[in-house]
Amino acid sequence: MVGLTEFDKNLRPAPVIAKSWDILDGGKRILFHLREDVTWTDGKKVTAKDFEYSWKRLLNPKTASEYAYILFDIVNAEDYNQGKITDAALVGVRAQDDFALEVHLKHPAAYFVALTTFEVTYPQRQDIIEKFGTRWTAPGHIVSNGPFILSSWKHENEIQLKANPNFFLSKPAIDRVEMFMVDEKTTALAMYEQGQLDFIDNDSIPIFEKPRMAKLPGFKAVPQLRGYYYGFVTDRKPFHDVRVRKAFSMAIDRSVFPKILHGAERPTSSWIPPGMLAHNPKIGLTYNPPEARRLLREAGYPEGKGFPQVTLAYNTLEDHKTVAEAVQGMWKRNLGVLVRLDNQEWKVYLKKLKTDPPHVYRSGWGADYPDPDNFMKLFSSLSGNNDTRWKNPQYDRLLDLASKEFDERKRKQLYDEAQRILCEIDVPIMPLFTTTEYTVLNPRFTGLEVNSMARLILRDVKPKGN
Amino acid sequence: MLRFILKRLLHGLAVLWVVATLTFVLMHVTPGGPFDRERRLPPEVLANIAAKYHLDEPLIKQYGRYLRELVQGDLGPSYKYVDRNVADIVRDTLPVSTALGLMSLAFALLISFPAALFAAYYHNSWVDRGSMFLATLGISVPHFILGALLIWIFSVQLGWFQAGRWGQVTSVVLPTITLGAAPAAYLSHLLRSTLLETLGEDFIRTARAKGLRETVVILKHALRNSLIPTLTVLGPLVAALITGSFVIEYVFAVPGMGRFFITAVTDRDYPMIMGVTLIYTALLVSANFLVDLFYSVLDPRIKAY
Numbered sequence: 127m128v129g130l131t132e133f134d135k136n137l138r139p140a141p142v143i144a145k146s147w148d149i150l151d152g153g154k155r156i157l158f159h160l161r162e163d164v165t166w167t168d169g170k171k172v173t174a175k176d177f178e179y180s181w182k183r184l185l186n187p188k189t190a191s192e193y194a195y196i197l198f199d200i201v202n203a204e205d206y207n208q209g210k211i212t213d214a215a216l217v218g219v220r221a222q223d224d225f226a227l228e229v230h231l232k233h234p235a236a237y238f239v240a241l242t243t244f245e246v247t248y249p250q251r252q253d254i255i256e257k258f259g260t261r262w263t264a265p266g267h268i269v270s271n272g273p274f275i276l277s278s279w280k281h282e283n284e285i286q287l288k289a290n291p292n293f294f295l296s297k298p299a300i301d302r303v304e305m306f307m308v309d310e311k312t313t314a315l316a317m318y319e320q321g322q323l324d325f326i327d328n329d330s331i332p333i334f335e336k337p338r339m340a341k342l343p344g345f346k347a348v349p350q351l352r353g354y355y356y357g358f359v360t361d362r363k364p365f366h367d368v369r370v371r372k373a374f375s376m377a378i379d380r381s382v383f384p385k386i387l388h389g390a391e392r393p394t395s396s397w398i399p400p401g402m403l404a405h406n407p408k409i410g411l412t413y414n415p416p417e418a419r420r421l422l423r424e425a426g427y428p429e430g431k432g433f434p435q436v437t438l439a440y441n442t443l444e445d446h447k448t449v450a451e452a453v454q455g456m457w458k459r460n461l462g463v464l465v466r467l468d469n470q471e472w473k474v475y476l477k478k479l480k481t482d483p484p485h486v487y488r489s490g491w492g493a494d495y496p497d498p499d500n501f502m503k504l505f506s507s508l509s510g511n512n513d514t515r516w517k518n519p520q521y522d523r524l525l526d527l528a529s530k531e532f533d534e535r536k537r538k539q540l541y542d543e544a545q546r547i548l549c550e551i552d553v554p555i556m557p558l559f560t561t562t563e564y565t566v567l568n569p570r571f572t573g574l575e576v577n578s579m580a581r582l583i584l585r586d587v588k589p590k591g592n
Numbered sequence: 593m594l595r596f597i598l599k600r601l602l603h604g605l606a607v608l609w610v611v612a613t614l615t616f617v618l619m620h621v622t623p624g625g626p627f628d629r630e631r632r633l634p635p636e637v638l639a640n641i642a643a644k645y646h647l648d649e650p651l652i653k654q655y656g657r658y659l660r661e662l663v664q665g666d667l668g669p670s671y672k673y674v675d676r677n678v679a680d681i682v683r684d685t686l687p688v689s690t691a692l693g694l695m696s697l698a699f700a701l702l703i704s705f706p707a708a709l710f711a712a713y714y715h716n717s718w719v720d721r722g723s724m725f726l727a728t729l730g731i732s733v734p735h736f737i738l739g740a741l742l743i744w745i746f747s748v749q750l751g752w753f754q755a756g757r758w759g760q761v762t763s764v765v766l767p768t769i770t771l772g773a774a775p776a777a778y779l780s781h782l783l784r785s786t787l788l789e790t791l792g793e794d795f796i797r798t799a800r801a802k803g804l805r806e807t808v809v810i811l812k813h814a815l816r817n818s819l820i821p822t823l824t825v826l827g828p829l830v831a832a833l834i835t836g837s838f839v840i841e842y843v844f845a846v847p848g849m850g851r852f853f854i855t856a857v858t859d860r861d862y863p864m865i866m867g868v869t870l871i872y873t874a875l876l877v878s879a880n881f882l883v884d885l886f887y888s889v890l891d892p893r894i895k896a897y
Contacts, residue, residue: 187640187643188640188644189640190637190640190641190643190644190645191637191640192627192629192633192637192641194637194640195633195634195636195637198634204636207636207637207640208636208639260675260676261675263675280684280847281673281676281681281684281685281847282684282685282847282851283758283759283845283847284757306756306757306845307845307847308756308845309841309842309845309851310842310843310844310845312740312743313743313755313756313843313844313845314756314845316743316744316747316748316755316756317754317755317756317757319748320747320748320751320754320755322754322755322756322757471624471858472624472858473623473624473625473628473858473860474622474623474624475624476624476628476629476630477623477624477625477628478623489630490630491630491631510632510633510634510635511631511632
């Protein structure tokens with residue numbers, strides 16, 4: 127499937143179905159102009175009405191979509207989703223005609239066009255969904271508009287796609303794609319080595335096989351817009367004291383993580399990941415054990431003496447354990463503090479973060495859309511994902527200004543300032559590293575892309591030499 | 593006979609109700625909910641989801657609703673797999689698990705019966721020691737180790753069988769052997785020890801003294817009289833084998849139902865947890881019922897009804 131936009135190489139939204147867009151009324155109104163040659167697989171044209179229907183369906187409380195909030199910047203969208211208004215016509219998205227989609231926003235949102243790269247904003251066909259109900263995604267029912275058509279779907283087993291001969295950007299070079307759902311990495315790797323598969327990714331390569339895979343032709347390491355961090359629960363002693371938080375962050379040598387994990391993690395002390403607008407590697411507290419000890423001493427714990435028993439928690443997974451043990455060792459060595467490690471099953475862990483949080487917790491964040499707003503809002507005062515319980519009105523204000531700023535240079539300055547508060551001044555979190563996706567493609571093929579949000583792009587796959 | 597069947601049917605229904613109630617209570621008191629995510633959902637979005645699945649109702653009302661729908665044969669929607677019902681998922685996956693389970697059972701029986709007979713007959717010989725060594729190995733080696741080993745030898749090194757891609761002849765062999773190995777080993781052990789006991793009985797000596805052929809003594813008298821313990825374990829074993837194994841399905845990418853015994857719990861997919869638990873219970877109750885019927889066929893002194 128394709129939507130209004132997709133990312134270009136610089137992770138900026140580039141035209142696909144939308145050939146252009148106008149930002150009007152100081153950013154509060156966006157008018158998307160659609161191509162007129164895009165068709166569904168049943169031959170009908172893709173129109174602005176299909177987008178209007180899809181977005182309103184996403185917001186309809188009866189759909190109960192987990193991603194409804196993505197469109198809450200649209201006028202009346204949140205009220206409609208909450209059931210405060212029931213008339214969908216009041217929601218600020220409207221097909222002006224077949225090929226013009228008008229969006230009214232509650233406030234200017236510089237990131238809004240980037241949202242249209244996200245799959246949940248792709249168009250849908252009202253007639254098909256109403257005809258087939260919950261079965262509308264089944265092969266034979268579904269109509270789509272991308273380079274491939276769903277031809278077979280055996281749940282928990284395999285999916286088959288065939289090339290869409292009417293795809294508006296030209297028919298793909300390969301006729302058929304088969305995808306197999308294989309949970310066990312060693313099995314998937316065995317299938318690749320037996321020649322049953324032509325492509326595998328992180329989910330199919332066991333950690334211990336990574337060095338061997340890295341030597342194969344067709345191997346790629348794709349940096350991801352996914353950050354891994356530890357959060358301090360800032361209303362729990364002793365982490366209510368910013369000096370303690372800074373000391374703990376400065377006692378971590380982040381360069382060890384690629385060595386103890388998969389080899390291509392990118393250590394970071396700032397939060398906005400590389401590749402995203404406003405990424406700034408100069409921000410953040412770097413490894414400095416003497417300064418960390420000084421800060422801890424100043425906070426009343428010279429060489430860690432008198433430091434209370436604190437807990438570092440993570441959800442049960444081998445990688446998380448490896449990181450936690452390394453961090454535990456560094457804090458003991460550099461600060462004289464021995465933290466207790468605690469791990470829990472995922473859902474229990476999530477519950478505990480809300481009800482009885484540990485002093486320090488592990489978490490991560492992957493981008494929904496490639497805009498810093500998606501990363502930075504995580505720690506705003508109202509964010510449901512901010513388990514640090516830290517609030518800073520200045521930080522919130524900077525994010526608000528940045529989200530409404532259309533000048534990239536000025537946006538970057540605002541995010542720099544906000545990141546300094548987050549990673550240097552208040553330090554409710556300590557970013558540790560960003561992740562990498564590994565892929566291996568059979569050298570007989572070329573053109574398969576995995577983007578920085580781990581999405582597979584099959585459109586340009588072709589046999590080598592063609 | 594009819595009274596016995598009716599009595600067992602009522603008993604089975606009572607067991608199902610108790611299991612349903614206990615599972616319902618336990619899964620709701622377990623911390624963490626089906627829609628807890630790393631990416632927390634806004635309260636208004638969560639409220640819509642809760643309303644869609646009636647999770648906003650008091651627990652007792654949810655329980656009543658579940659039982660009512662269950663009686664009508666509706667197992668509810670899966671919370672994890674959007675737009676799919678538990679019944680759809682079971683319909684897709686249970687036949688796969690059943691096919692694999694029956695093949696593994698056949699494998700286990702084909703291996704265990706001859707192994708036990710030879711081991712018991714040639715007691716303390718190398719045949720006995722060798723087969724019991726293999727049986728001990730079969731019981732102690734975990735599924736995932738055996739599966740990985742078989743993949744490495746027969747798939748990666750020799751290229752005889754496929755590691756995944758369920759549905760082709762070459763992809764069925766390795767999971768069947770892996771799933772059937774432990775039951776084969778366990779049944780061999782069990783049958784051998786019962787056979788040894790039976791072979792020392794007076795009626796075997798009498799049969800031999802009467803000049804009966806050794807094969808008749810062993811197969812007709814000794815084996816038949818040693819089957820009761822094996823039959824007792826076969827009931828639960830069949831139920832376990834045909835509802836699938838998480839490890840086997842995970843290792844060999846088999847699209848069966850076994851995986852949901854684990855993933856439904858980790859996902860807190862309540863209707864799915866209830867669905868697979870009740871199906872397993874129903875199969876277990878049915879298998880035990882059949883075993884009870886067979887007791888009286890094997891040994892007329894035992895009256896099932």
